[in-house]
Amino acid sequence: MSIQNPLGHFVNGQGLWLTAVALSGVSSIMGAVNFVTTILRMRAPGMGFFRMPIFCWTALAAQSLQLIGLPALTGGAVMLLMDLTFGTSFYEPEGGGDPVLYQHFFWFYSHPAVYVIILPVFGIFSELFPVYSRKPLFGYVYVAVASFLIVGLGLVVWVHHIFPSGVAQWMRNFFMFSTMLIAVPTGVKVFAWLGTIWRGKLRLTTPMLFCLGGLFNFVFAGVTGIMLATVPVDIHVSNTYFVVGHFHYVIYGAAVMGIFAAIYHWFPKFTGRMPYEGLGKVHFLLTFVGANLNFLPMHPLGLMGMPRRVSSYDPEFAFWNVLASLGAFLLGVSIIPYLLNMLSSWVRGEKAPANPWNAIGLEWLLPSPPAEDNFGENVPTVIARPYGYGTGLPLVENQQSYEQALQEA
Amino acid sequence: MTLSNPPSQEHGHQSHNLTGFIIFLCSESVIFLAFFSGYALLKTSALNWLPAGVEGLEVHAPLINTIVLVSSSGTIYLAERFKAKENMALFRGFWLLSMAMGAYFLYGQYVEWSGLQFGFTSGTFGGTFYLLTGFHGLHVATGIGLMGLMLVKSFIPGNYVGGEQGVEATSLFWHFVDVIWIILFLLIYVWQ
Numbered sequence: 001m002s003i004q005n006p007l008g009h010f011v012n013g014q015g016l017w018l019t020a021v022a023l024s025g026v027s028s029i030m031g032a033v034n035f036v037t038t039i040l041r042m043r044a045p046g047m048g049f050f051r052m053p054i055f056c057w058t059a060l061a062a063q064s065l066q067l068i069g070l071p072a073l074t075g076g077a078v079m080l081l082m083d084l085t086f087g088t089s090f091y092e093p094e095g096g097g098d099p100v101l102y103q104h105f106f107w108f109y110s111h112p113a114v115y116v117i118i119l120p121v122f123g124i125f126s127e128l129f130p131v132y133s134r135k136p137l138f139g140y141v142y143v144a145v146a147s148f149l150i151v152g153l154g155l156v157v158w159v160h161h162i163f164p165s166g167v168a169q170w171m172r173n174f175f176m177f178s179t180m181l182i183a184v185p186t187g188v189k190v191f192a193w194l195g196t197i198w199r200g201k202l203r204l205t206t207p208m209l210f211c212l213g214g215l216f217n218f219v220f221a222g223v224t225g226i227m228l229a230t231v232p233v234d235i236h237v238s239n240t241y242f243v244v245g246h247f248h249y250v251i252y253g254a255a256v257m258g259i260f261a262a263i264y265h266w267f268p269k270f271t272g273r274m275p276y277e278g279l280g281k282v283h284f285l286l287t288f289v290g291a292n293l294n295f296l297p298m299h300p301l302g303l304m305g306m307p308r309r310v311s312s313y314d315p316e317f318a319f320w321n322v323l324a325s326l327g328a329f330l331l332g333v334s335i336i337p338y339l340l341n342m343l344s345s346w347v348r349g350e351k352a353p354a355n356p357w358n359a360i361g362l363e364w365l366l367p368s369p370p371a372e373d374n375f376g377e378n379v380p381t382v383i384a385r386p387y388g389y390g391t392g393l394p395l396v397e398n399q400q401s402y403e404q405a406l407q408e409a
Numbered sequence: 410m411t412l413s414n415p416p417s418q419e420h421g422h423q424s425h426n427l428t429g430f431i432i433f434l435c436s437e438s439v440i441f442l443a444f445f446s447g448y449a450l451l452k453t454s455a456l457n458w459l460p461a462g463v464e465g466l467e468v469h470a471p472l473i474n475t476i477v478l479v480s481s482s483g484t485i486y487l488a489e490r491f492k493a494k495e496n497m498a499l500f501r502g503f504w505l506l507s508m509a510m511g512a513y514f515l516y517g518q519y520v521e522w523s524g525l526q527f528g529f530t531s532g533t534f535g536g537t538f539y540l541l542t543g544f545h546g547l548h549v550a551t552g553i554g555l556m557g558l559m560l561v562k563s564f565i566p567g568n569y570v571g572g573e574q575g576v577e578a579t580s581l582f583w584h585f586v587d588v589i590w591i592i593l594f595l596l597i598y599v600w601q
């Protein structure tokens with residue numbers, strides 16, 4: 001039995017945790033198989049790949065990452081489980097094993113996992129910026145293809161998480177380079193969103209505010225990401241609050257805010273009720289200020305050398321920590337207007353029309369909420385690319401008949 | 410895969426199980442890839458790869474095993490051809506033969522395992538050897554099970570009248586298991 005399982009009980013914390021990792025890996029693979037098959041095989045008539053909404057592109061990209069990354073993590077977890085229960089030595093140096101091998105398995109999935117989270121949010125940004133800027137998405141094809149460049153590159157950057165571990169110098173050089181390269185397709189997307197907003201007729205609704213705030217935070221996270229990709233900087237700030245700050249800007253600042261944008265945007269479609277704008281804007285303001293106040297101080301803390309995963313800190317770190325705690329408190333409070341908004345508008349909000357935001361897309365040709373089988377037998381044929389804002393061109397064949405049916409209903 | 414296929418024009422009533430299964434196999438292959446690369450990494454960085462008293466692996470019997478397993482890819486292909494020609498007797502015959510060849514492979518694996526001087530916990534060599542051959546053997550057993558299921562289904566009247574994707578999926582799975590074995594054989598037995 002290994003050191004980590006000193007009592008030798010077959011059922012123990014590590015074993016249960018690893019079984020859970022393996023099980024949820026298998027279930028996520030099944031989910032990914034479902035999504036990818038659906039997108040490849042069950043699109044609406046006429047909807048070629050380059051007529052898909054970007055959200056479908058990014059979902060396809062994210063789920064492809066799941067399909068490639070998760071098996072490696074699951075395999076690595078099975079090997080660790082065997083080390084702990086059967087006494088093999090895959091990762092145990094005493095038996096010739098290599099603990100860094102486990103780190104490789106872990107990060108081969110867990111770097112792409114961040115893209116699994118953020119790619120669909122890129123899809124949300126790409127859906128929403130055109131709606132609230134009244135302009136077609138700038139560079140649709142590039143945004144679509146960039147998703148898969150991110151998949152390809154995202155699979156060969158994982159070693160940046162273990163630069164300080166025992167990895168060869170050539171690996172550090174290679175993975176520093178590949179990590180920096182990923183800024184290119186990501187930058188293409190950011191550029192496309194800015195190009196979409198540029199000179200658009202902006203409507204600063206709650207979803208749009210969340211998108212703009214999320215984009216701002218994402219760019220900031222991108223800058224610190226480039227810093228972390230640089231080997232000397234990374235080794236200096238590894239395991240400090242700098243990493244925590246960077247990660248939270250991505251996950252809360254960009255991903256969670258993008259998901260809030262999506263919730264406000266599609267809420268009328270889901271529920272048939274309009275969310276309250278006033279409460280939504282209060283929610284946005286608290287979230288944006290709270291997130292930045294919470295996560296920005298982590299960067300100076302990291303540069304000063306405060307380690308992560310500690311329960312207490314030296315007095316010299318007090319100033320920034322108090323600020324961060326204040327931000328965390330604001331973030332907690334920000335959930336109150338959100339929940340209030342969701343609950344009250346679902347119960348007694350204004351009835352939502354079929355297309356409250358004047359958006360272009362198949363879902364907006366249906367009543368709010370849509371019938372269970374969506375279009376039933378009357379499935380429209382797509383004849384154009386999405387996001388034809390300001391062009392006046394229809395998205396589907398006989399679009400007027402669908403719009404008329406909505407008005408009569 | 411089907412990237413170039415146009416989306417289905419009929420709405421919703423088509424079965425896409427086979428597409429899903431192929432995607433699943435692609436994903437499944439990464440688990441083997443992970444084990445293979447783990448094997449290669451541990452082997453190349455090991456000071457004493459073989460446990461004390463072990464000279465290496467005997468290649469002769471596993472080679473015969475390999476030939477049987479790889480040939481079963483051919484017999485299952487023939488079975489599929491006969492099914493396409495609606496010759497169910499020959500389909501079942503070759504299908505059963507492929508199952509038998511798979512079973513022979515598993516038996517051979519069992520015989521080899523029982524004669525070995527090292528166990529699962531004999532260092533990284535023993536660990537990876539049993540992990541790889543065992544995990545692959547599990548797939549062979551699954552394949553035989555799936556083939557048995559399809560064989561039983563073939564006796565239910567009306568089951569195989571068009572649109573039956575189970576046979577196709579099972580035979581794909583079997584080819585997959587064979588290809589994995591070839592890589593495994595090269596890695597473990599040839600590269601010593």
Ligand SMILES: [Cu+2]
Nearest residue numbers: 111158160161
């Ligand atoms: Cu990473």
